[in-house]
Amino acid sequence: MTWIKVIDVAEAKDALREAYDEVASTRGEVGNILKAHSLHPKVLTAHLHLYRALMFGRSELSRAERETIAVAVSVVNKCHY
Numbered sequence: 919m920t921w922i923k924v925i926d927v928a929e930a931k932d933a934l935r936e937a938y939d940e941v942a943s944t945r946g947e948v949g950n951i952l953k954a955h956s957l958h959p960k961v962l963t964a965h966l967h968l969y970r971a972l973m974f975g976r977s978e979l980s981r982a983e984r985e986t987i988a989v990a991v992s993v994v995n996k997c998h999y
Contacts, residue, residue, distance in 0.1 A: 924954060925953070925957070926953070927948050930956070933959040933960070934956055934962070937959040937966075941962075941966055951965075952965060972984065
């Protein structure tokens with residue numbers, strides 16, 4: 919969980935509700951990494967689009983290689999992936 923104020927999905931309104939709905943339509947649920955941007959819905963949406971491009975866009979790396987890199991970075995950062 920984050921150490922900053924976040925707005926939960928049940929409390930989201932307006933632009934944040936739209937951003938959460940976009941996340942939920944593709945990911946099923948809104949992860950804490952995205953909730954950390956809840957005070958700035960445009961940043962949340964930008965983060966989501968960046969994530970999609972990095973993990974699912976055209977690349978020389980396979981999906982498994984991308985996930986391996988993400989896990990390795992999380993371990994170094996002592997962050998649950």
